[in-house]
Amino acid sequence: MTAVSSPVPRRERLRRATLEEIKRTAHAQLAELGPAALSLRGVARAMGMAPSALYRYVDSREVLLEELTADGFASLADALEAAFAAGDPHDHLGRWLDVTRAHRHWALNHPVEYRLIFGPRVPEGRSVDNRVAAELKRSVAVLFRCMTEAIEAGLVDTGQVGAGLTPTMQARLRAWAADHAVPIGPAGMTVCLTAWTQLHGFLSLETFGHLPPALGDPADLFDRQMTDVFAQACRPRPAG
Amino acid sequence: MTAVSSPVPRRERLRRATLEEIKRTAHAQLAELGPAALSLRGVARAMGMAPSALYRYVDSREVLLEELTADGFASLADALEAAFAAGDPHDHLGRWLDVTRAHRHWALNHPVEYRLIFGPRVPEGRSVDNRVAAELKRSVAVLFRCMTEAIEAGLVDTGQVGAGLTPTMQARLRAWAADHAVPIGPAGMTVCLTAWTQLHGFLSLETFGHLPPALGDPADLFDRQMTDVFAQACRPRPAG
DNA sequence: ACGCGTAGTTGACAGCGTTCACCGCGAGAT
DNA sequence: ATCTCGCGGTGAACGCTGTCAACTACGCGT
Numbered sequence: 001m002t003a004v005s006s007p008v009p010r011r012e013r014l015r016r017a018t019l020e021e022i023k024r025t026a027h028a029q030l031a032e033l034g035p036a037a038l039s040l041r042g043v044a045r046a047m048g049m050a051p052s053a054l055y056r057y058v059d060s061r062e063v064l065l066e067e068l069t070a071d072g073f074a075s076l077a078d079a080l081e082a083a084f085a086a087g088d089p090h091d092h093l094g095r096w097l098d099v100t101r102a103h104r105h106w107a108l109n110h111p112v113e114y115r116l117i118f119g120p121r122v123p124e125g126r127s128v129d130n131r132v133a134a135e136l137k138r139s140v141a142v143l144f145r146c147m148t149e150a151i152e153a154g155l156v157d158t159g160q161v162g163a164g165l166t167p168t169m170q171a172r173l174r175a176w177a178a179d180h181a182v183p184i185g186p187a188g189m190t191v192c193l194t195a196w197t198q199l200h201g202f203l204s205l206e207t208f209g210h211l212p213p214a215l216g217d218p219a220d221l222f223d224r225q226m227t228d229v230f231a232q233a234c235r236p237r238p239a240g
Numbered sequence: 241m242t243a244v245s246s247p248v249p250r251r252e253r254l255r256r257a258t259l260e261e262i263k264r265t266a267h268a269q270l271a272e273l274g275p276a277a278l279s280l281r282g283v284a285r286a287m288g289m290a291p292s293a294l295y296r297y298v299d300s301r302e303v304l305l306e307e308l309t310a311d312g313f314a315s316l317a318d319a320l321e322a323a324f325a326a327g328d329p330h331d332h333l334g335r336w337l338d339v340t341r342a343h344r345h346w347a348l349n350h351p352v353e354y355r356l357i358f359g360p361r362v363p364e365g366r367s368v369d370n371r372v373a374a375e376l377k378r379s380v381a382v383l384f385r386c387m388t389e390a391i392e393a394g395l396v397d398t399g400q401v402g403a404g405l406t407p408t409m410q411a412r413l414r415a416w417a418a419d420h421a422v423p424i425g426p427a428g429m430t431v432c433l434t435a436w437t438q439l440h441g442f443l444s445l446e447t448f449g450h451l452p453p454a455l456g457d458p459a460d461l462f463d464r465q466m467t468d469v470f471a472q473a474c475r476p477r478p479a480g
Numbered sequence: 481a482c483g484c485g486t487a488g489t490t491g492a493c494a495g496c497g498t499t500c501a502c503c504g505c506g507a508g509a510t
Numbered sequence: 511a512t513c514t515c516g517c518g519g520t521g522a523a524c525g526c527t528g529t530c531a532a533c534t535a536c537g538c539g540t
């Protein structure tokens with residue numbers, strides 16, 4: 001604040017500031033109107049500038065939404081990492097519950113963002129090889145870490161879990177793990193994937209409004225499912 | 241065709257025909273452009289009529305999409321019921337796999353419809369107490385039936401499953417079961433819910449493009465998860 | 481002090497959902 | 511057989527959207 005020499009040349013600083021304001025304003029509109037109703041003109045109107053001026057900062061409406069999606073994933077990843085860091089490193093089940101509950105609470109507290117980031121990505125192509133993929137990777141990495149540490153602690157019967165997978169699928173899982181820099185084999189990845197699909201299935205049904213409203217707050221159902229999916233990984237498989 | 245007396249008074253027949261054509265055309269546009277890009281004007285253009293004429297048949301674009309959503313659920317429910325009917329009534333695991341595979345194949349073969357029906361429903365309200373809810377109910381009812389028959393066959397340890405649920409949640413589950421006319425208790429509903437969330441979590445991640453493309457076709461991962469979720473229901477719970 | 485790049489403006493184009501006023505034909509009633 | 515009314519359909523219009531092009535003004539570096 002008191003610095004006479006700014007590290008960034010002021011011009012760039014102002015640019016970043018307005019870009020930040022654009023994203024803030026867009027986020028606000030998103031939160032109260034939903035992704036479909038977010039309009040560049042509305043953002044410009046709220047900011048008191050001409051619609052076309054936004055194009056100095058944003059390539060298109062789609063790109064802006066993509067940017068907000070990446071921000072959403074980043075926020076989720078932050079929440080998960082915080083829960084992971086605050087958990088007891090020796091109580092693997094407890095920390096797993098902490099992290100998954102954090103996931104659920106983030107979803108419930110950021111319903112529109114959840115819809116945005118976990119809703120259907122645009123049809124085909126759009127190889128989101130950019131920040132979106134990176135932040136998504138960061139958030140699932142936390143879930144993976146919970147499981148890998150449980151595996152390293154000897155809680156999971158990885159031998160039986162891996163059985164029944166085709167070699168090609170094992171290779172693919174290995175590649176996926178390598179892409180996440182997670183030091184586990186196909187068996188561990190299978191456990192992770194099961195946990196992730198279970199978690200996401202519950203939350204997407206809940207936040208997308210497909211669970212009957214009469215169910216109320218299914219917090220204990222969620223806890224039970226998350227406990228079960230963890231516990232199941234810790235036992236030898238039934239013959240499948 | 242040869243009838244001289246039409247049961248419906250011709251006027252109504254024509255009306256239903258064009259309405260059907262509207263929905264067919266809209267469905268085509270939906271399949272190749274996605275829900276966001278479906279436009280009434282486009283439908284009218286493809287049908288060779290003025291845009292405003294559509295409003296004689298459809299209240300609004302939103303209502304048309306709702307109608308297509310209901311059709312999608314109906315199509316899914318048909319596929320599930322067919323798989324259920326074709327399955328061996330005594331091989332509960334086999335039939336469960338048949339039904340869930342049918343679900344997955346429907347999702348893969350109707351990607352846009354899947355996004356439409358299982359994507360985020362519009363924010364709050366919109367209590368879709370109409371056909372959408374009915375057809376959704378019909379499709380989950382098939383999954384429920386697989387589980388209830390397995391329970392009736394004595395395959396599931398319902399005693400232990402029900403433990404750990406709060407009384408209010410048990411009551412809600414009971415109400416939900418009653419709403420589906422499914423003769424099972426809260427324990428069975430918990431199993432059903434777990435199976436459903438697992439199933440939907442996998443498919444939504446897959447069809448919404450959140451699984452890494454490097455995974456290829458995760459058919460055997462899907463089979464394993466569906467087998468596990470069924471098998472887990474058939475064993476006594478770990479202490480949770 | 482000058483010139484240039486950059487942020488911002490106005491204005492326009494095409495497309496969208498939706499509404500309104502009008503029009504013609506076919507069916508039902510007299 | 512004629513009259514009338516309603517229903518399907520048209521065209522124009524409004525206000526909204528994303529996006530682009532031409533133009534202006536200001537501030538920075540030389």
